[in-house]
Amino acid sequence: MAKVHAGVGCSHVPAIGVAMDSGITGQDYWKPVFAGFEKSREWMKENKPDVIFLVYNDHCTAFSAEVIPTFALGCAAEFQPADEGWGPRPVPVVKGHPRLASHIAQSVILDEFDLTIMNKMEVDHGLTVPLSVMFGEVEDEWPCQVIPLAVNVVQYPPPTGNRCYNLGKAVRRAIDSYDEDINVMIFGTGGMSHQLQAERAGLINPEFDKRFLDLLTEDPVAGSQITHLEYMREAGSEGIEMVMWYVMRGALNDDVEEIHRHYHVPASNTAVGHIILENR
């Protein structure tokens, strides 16, 4: 049967992808950002997943204002990196796992989570940047298959933290009942505190971010109750995307071990956060 052993939380700041794609990760500005992922890349080699279930948000790339699904599950065989206005990132095509994806869709919909099914979808930096930081530079292909779950966090309201947490639990039940011996890793991406818009742009709140990470590991039930108002007020209007980490957390055991944590300010306009959790 399929197994979930670990989860990864990770920012998906576009400038991090640009830094990797343009080969400037050794610059003083970027060094401390990437130093915190060195251990993670070693860990990824030791714990190589067959499939990553990757929770992220689309930035008005695959979805414009015309269609705004709250949860959209990528069931296609492959996903092309999108042109976000300055050419697609020079990274490999993302290979999906249609059989597991459709199993998850069927299972969670019967579990009363009404997902949108995507049989064709381009993926933007929200999905490819976390893969890049965790795997490092790759040549012709990504080391594993990926099932994308795109969550609306652009138009208010996104799903609640509680809803994300419970969806994660349903995803776990689906994976646990899949009849192939594969290792599935869960990624929750986005954040940490940041505000990109209007006069309060540039907001960073390290105290909030630390508390978020502490609760994620130790008391996810309490953390999943953080309100939208608190996210937006304390972590910035775009910081609300941290709800997506709760899908990852819900898919893990209640009891987890924190293997690694990394936090750095800034990357462009954003606090970078990263955590690795293993099931106990």
Place this chain on the structure above:
Amino acid sequence: MSDPKEYEDIPGTFVFDADRSRQGYHLNMFCISLRLQESRDAFKADPEAYLATYPMSEEQAQAVRDRAWNRMLELGGNIYYTAKLAANDGITFQELAALMTHMGSEDYRKMMFEGGRSIEGNRSKSEWEDK
């Protein structure tokens, strides 16, 4: 249920809710069209003619002409969309943020490098009254 628009108390912020999304639909569709080179070419060749293909309000169209970034957000624009207009103009996300905060790019970059804008004094509109 608590006041559904309590978030309007957050200073210097336009929460992109369903009302703003409805109001800003054509403005945002205009902005996102600039993701594609052929649209950027058409906009560059004749800005007014290209703008006119999107039935946004005159106020919104004027905000686009003026590159009034905060005004666009106030009228229903969303930052991930307006950032495409900025990119079309050769403005990076961080430069756009600096423009919206009325800080110079250097000062904004320095603020971010030193840890960003503090949450203290920036939680509620009541804290901004003297600004």
